[in-house]
Amino acid sequence: AQKITQTQPGMFVQEKEAVTLDCTYDTSDQSYGLFWYKQPSSGEMIFLIYQGSYDEQNATEGRYSLNFQKARKSANLVISASQLGDSAMYFCAMRSAYSGAGSYQLTFGKGTKLSVIP
Amino acid sequence: SAVISQKPSRDICQRGTSLTIQCQVDSQVTMMFWYRQQPGQSLTLIATANQGSEATYESGFVIDKFPISRPNLTFSTLTVSNMSPEDSSIYLCSVEDLGQMNTEAFFGQGTRLTVV
Numbered sequence A: 001a002q003k004i005t006q007t008q009p010g011m012f013v014q015e016k017e018a019v020t021l022d023c024t025y026d027t028s029d030q031s032y033g034l035f036w037y038k039q040p041s042s043g044e045m046i047f048l049i050y051q052g053s054y055d056e057q058n059a060t061e062g063r064y065s066l067n068f069q070k071a072r073k074s075a076n077l078v079i080s081a082s083q084l085g086d087s088a089m090y091f092c093a094m095r096s097a098y099s100g101a102g103s104y105q106l107t108f109g110k111g112t113k114l115s116v117i118p
Numbered sequence B: 001s002a003v004i005s006q007k008p009s010r011d012i013c014q015r016g017t018s019l020t021i022q023c024q025v026d027s028q029v030t031m032m033f034w035y036r037q038q039p040g041q042s043l044t045l046i047a048t049a050n051q052g053s054e055a056t057y058e059s060g061f062v063i064d065k066f067p068i069s070r071p072n073l074t075f076s077t078l079t080v081s082n083m084s085p086e087d088s089s090i091y092l093c094s095v096e097d098l099g100q101m102n103t104e105a106f107f108g109q110g111t112r113l114t115v116v
Helices: none
Strands: A004-006 A012-015 A019-020 A024-025 A034-038 A044-050 A064-069 A075-077 A088-098 A103-110 A112-116 B004-007 B008-012 B021-024 B030-038 B043-052 B068-072 B075-080 B089-096 B111-115
Touching: A004 A044, A004 B004, A024 A075, A024 B030, A034 A064, A034 A103, A044 A075, A044 B008, A064 B043, A088 B021, A088 B043, A103 B043, B004 B089, B021 B030, B021 B089, B030 B075, B043 B068, B043 B075, B075 B089
Parallel strands: A012 A112, B008 B111
Antiparallel strands: A004 A024, A019 A075, A034 A044, A034 A088, A064 A075, A088 A103, A088 A112, B004 B021, B021 B075, B030 B043, B030 B089, B068 B075, B089 B111
16 A cells, blocks of 8 residues: 655745655555645645656756655655745645556645745 | 636535535546545545546445546536535545556645535
């Protein structure tokens, strides 16, 4: 079974500072994908960044980067130069096991609530 | 990418009634999914809805409680039947086109349901 663990229920960061949100995962599959989503208070889920298990380079998307440490099974999200609009819930997710319903099931962690302080 | 319109965005319902949530996509997609997010919790997959076949439900979810329709490749509905306060959650529809390992999922805006 696949499992995602986010150990930080809440985090605070000063505006313009960088912040790291932790994510560890567990899977017996060799091939898997890791995702980060942002959920503002409005409720929608916004895709931020993707890392494949065979990707040798850490993924980057603008101010978002993923610190992928495969041996430690961690996929931490780094947000640089935090902005007030970054205040939201952040979910780490993994896709590995084939669900049998035509897709690789997406499993989410419990999330981290990030608050950016002016 | 896909643009998803989910309706209603929120509702307050009486226990024992049913609510149907609609999910409209601006392009044809193979895979549609329904998730539940209970207050302060993560997303839990309810079912996978592929066009032309019965929805596939995850453990703990049954068709009588959460009937799903998928009449075409751009539309799906989820009904929450015989509601109780425990059904108060955000319900999200999600779409993927290829069901591949590296495919990102696109989500609707969610439906905030409160059952009183």
